[in-house]
Amino acid sequence: MREFTDGSTAIVRGALDAGCTFFAGYPITPASPILMQMMGELPKIDGVAVQGEDEIASIGMCIGATLAGARAMTATSGPGLSLYSENIGLAIIGEVPLVIVDVQRLGPATGGATTVGQGDVQFVRWGTAGGYPIIALAPSSVSECYSLTRRAFDLAERFRCPVFLLTDKELNMTTTTVEVDEYDKPGVRARAALPSTELPYRYVPAADVPPLAQYGGPGAVRFTGSTHDERALITKAPAKVAQLNEHLRAKIEDNAGEIELVVKDLQQGATTLFVSYGVTAGGMRDAVAQVRALGGTVSALTVQSVWPVPERAIRETFAGITRIVVAELNHGQYRREIERLAQGIEVVGLHRVDGELIAPESFMETVR
Amino acid sequence: MNAPTTVTTLATYRNETPYPFCPGCGHHSILDQLSAALNELHIDPNKVVLVSDIGCSGLSDQYFVTSAFHGLHGRSITYATGIKLARPDLKVIVVMGDGGTGIGGAHLLNAARRNIGLTVLVFNNFNFGMTGGQHSTTTPSGAVTSTTPGGNLERPLDICATVAANGAGYVWRGTSFDKDLTGRIVEAVRSDCFALLDIWELCTAYFVPNNQASKKTLTTILDDLGFKAGLLHRADYPEYATAYRKAALLHSGKPLPAPRPITPRFESPLARTFRLVVAGSAGGKVKSAARLVGEAALLSGLWAAQRDDYPITVMTGHSIAEIVLSPREIDYTAITRPDAMILLSREGVAKVGSQLAAMKPEDQVFALAEVADVKTSATVHVIDPAKIPARLGKGSVALYCIAHALKALRVFPIEALEAAATLQPSEYAEKNADAIRAAVA
Numbered sequence: 183m184r185e186f187t188d189g190s191t192a193i194v195r196g197a198l199d200a201g202c203t204f205f206a207g208y209p210i211t212p213a214s215p216i217l218m219q220m221m222g223e224l225p226k227i228d229g230v231a232v233q234g235e236d237e238i239a240s241i242g243m244c245i246g247a248t249l250a251g252a253r254a255m256t257a258t259s260g261p262g263l264s265l266y267s268e269n270i271g272l273a274i275i276g277e278v279p280l281v282i283v284d285v286q287r288l289g290p291a292t293g294g295a296t297t298v299g300q301g302d303v304q305f306v307r308w309g310t311a312g313g314y315p316i317i318a319l320a321p322s323s324v325s326e327c328y329s330l331t332r333r334a335f336d337l338a339e340r341f342r343c344p345v346f347l348l349t350d351k352e353l354n355m356t357t358t359t360v361e362v363d364e365y366d367k368p369g370v371r372a373r374a375a376l377p378s379t380e381l382p383y384r385y386v387p388a389a390d391v392p393p394l395a396q397y398g399g400p401g402a403v404r405f406t407g408s409t410h411d412e413r414a415l416i417t418k419a420p421a422k423v424a425q426l427n428e429h430l431r432a433k434i435e436d437n438a439g440e441i442e443l444v445v446k447d448l449q450q451g452a453t454t455l456f457v458s459y460g461v462t463a464g465g466m467r468d469a470v471a472q473v474r475a476l477g478g479t480v481s482a483l484t485v486q487s488v489w490p491v492p493e494r495a496i497r498e499t500f501a502g503i504t505r506i507v508v509a510e511l512n513h514g515q516y517r518r519e520i521e522r523l524a525q526g527i528e529v530v531g532l533h534r535v536d537g538e539l540i541a542p543e544s545f546m547e548t549v550r
Numbered sequence: 551m552n553a554p555t556t557v558t559t560l561a562t563y564r565n566e567t568p569y570p571f572c573p574g575c576g577h578h579s580i581l582d583q584l585s586a587a588l589n590e591l592h593i594d595p596n597k598v599v600l601v602s603d604i605g606c607s608g609l610s611d612q613y614f615v616t617s618a619f620h621g622l623h624g625r626s627i628t629y630a631t632g633i634k635l636a637r638p639d640l641k642v643i644v645v646m647g648d649g650g651t652g653i654g655g656a657h658l659l660n661a662a663r664r665n666i667g668l669t670v671l672v673f674n675n676f677n678f679g680m681t682g683g684q685h686s687t688t689t690p691s692g693a694v695t696s697t698t699p700g701g702n703l704e705r706p707l708d709i710c711a712t713v714a715a716n717g718a719g720y721v722w723r724g725t726s727f728d729k730d731l732t733g734r735i736v737e738a739v740r741s742d743c744f745a746l747l748d749i750w751e752l753c754t755a756y757f758v759p760n761n762q763a764s765k766k767t768l769t770t771i772l773d774d775l776g777f778k779a780g781l782l783h784r785a786d787y788p789e790y791a792t793a794y795r796k797a798a799l800l801h802s803g804k805p806l807p808a809p810r811p812i813t814p815r816f817e818s819p820l821a822r823t824f825r826l827v828v829a830g831s832a833g834g835k836v837k838s839a840a841r842l843v844g845e846a847a848l849l850s851g852l853w854a855a856q857r858d859d860y861p862i863t864v865m866t867g868h869s870i871a872e873i874v875l876s877p878r879e880i881d882y883t884a885i886t887r888p889d890a891m892i893l894l895s896r897e898g899v900a901k902v903g904s905q906l907a908a909m910k911p912e913d914q915v916f917a918l919a920e921v922a923d924v925k926t927s928a929t930v931h932v933i934d935p936a937k938i939p940a941r942l943g944k945g946s947v948a949l950y951c952i953a954h955a956l957k958a959l960r961v962f963p964i965e966a967l968e969a970a971a972t973l974q975p976s977e978y979a980e981k982n983a984d985a986i987r988a989a990v991a
Contacts, residue, residue, distance in 0.1 A: 232635060
């Protein structure tokens, strides 16, 4: 059974099905359809949706609400993400589960409000001070907008960190056909209760993530954005600071295998590998079908979990490959990651920054 | 009024850690009075969240046994708002310095406007005590700080007048020396509205030595500025978190959006991908007419994608809809060379020049007579506007022309378009069906 729908709607449905109870956002093209739909839907399930006075307030409200028991999401685009920066850091250090949708448009600054771009892929990774890891998922179709939104809520809960859903103007605003029955529905874990006898934070073992301490229960709960000990009291003690910061790194990087999500379409005998993510992977799939229909060979990799880089899964696609083509709507941001992994293999960038999508024909010209 | 039935009664809501503040700093007195107020309020400490900003006052939450949130500079109000919206039963108390009223001014103003149930204590000592005594939004005119060595040229923000004029439910101004501060905090928390207490105090590290300030000069500053002290404002606006839930009750339990699958009822002869572009003007219902093409394609067992382009000012300028139809899943939605184009206006035509230029003689253009003089190698079919029945009106021209073209293009049975028009009951369903029938007749 098919439906004629768009990515914004799929994200909203994914969020509601994942148990989202709180949304705050500020109007911005092309993310506004999510805000408008959440404002209409959340009151139906006794949730809260609010339009903040700006993006800073919006993400701040989401963080506060999460500590008070909500499961929160916000949505914006490049200029708004710039304003989220400081609070992304707060969610990292305070270990707050939070889903942030970045509906990318062409930047920098106001850029092209109604124009597609993928210029935020490194921005979401390094978008706040300190350089600590986050998780980012990039759907490449409307049905993936649904399934990866669910996945984002699950990972946010699992790792207690901001999880980005990296989409774009075309995915969110183009109406397209989806097979309703084939929607992938990954499970979303419930929020575990922290026993009131336990401290709000725990750093050892470094890769373990204890449940979130929430307000309003039987004990007092402390939260801080300053470097803190397990009681959430500010500390400068080097040993404790090191434990905290190692925990923030290890909980994501040492569990990268749990986050890893790619789609491999490998063909026997292929020497060219296309690598892409998000909306650009659509043109890639089209090109792969055309190359093969013409009797050619080519392999393709769609990276869904763009951060942390799914290194193991990516390397597994390199066997027999002599040329890797990394396609993205920026000047080669993710190509840097592929080059790092593909030592000895030629890596070619396929880029477009004029607000148009990369055509299948452009992919086809790069096949060796 | 909302006294809980069982609470942990504490003699003090302070923990045993001594304050870290400088000798003579006003923070000591304010926090002691906050503790006394909580004691008088007899609140379960677990149901109080102390939200602190940045600056010396931002350290405050660590000396209390209540729940606490210590976030980023100026943003305390936003976290507090989120907490209150998610759990309206919690008592949320914000502790911020005068610095926070500057960097977080927009949040303060908008929280007041919403009248959200927060109690905001402004520890106002006229400068940044933690970072070296720089001037703040409340530094009195002429005052010497590390960043106004020749005296402050700016006029200080009247926090109380600002929030009072913009929706706050309770506004009080006083000093850390005032004996009734405890009672005022109690009153503010009980009022369950946006309550702000602007508490003037002394920064003994910077403001006092730089300005020979004392308990006495606090009054002089007030008088010089013409600012008032005491209970300045009370209003009875609805509290936001409560009002939100009350309003939400009207929607509670209504069904969430579910997929609206379209079951094929027609068959399409289309064996390859077909690309159609409709170029018209804003207000011409191009988008909604194009959507019917997509739905008609699904009714015919095809896959469809629709990509719209229009200026950010939606009611003026061009409106372009690019529609891709295919017997297979569509992975790529952009159109370089259309198989067919429907041209409705000059504004639309101006945007599709490169697509028109890419078309070949086997491609088809359907153009209203006034825009049929386009440069293209495609075969151009002119639509005579005189043949469009007057009863249809301007809003149906796009759909009429689309139906006219689709009848000739045969990508799916034209009956599918009429069926799409009446898929959902709407005020436009019959009007749209009428336009399609007129075009097909």
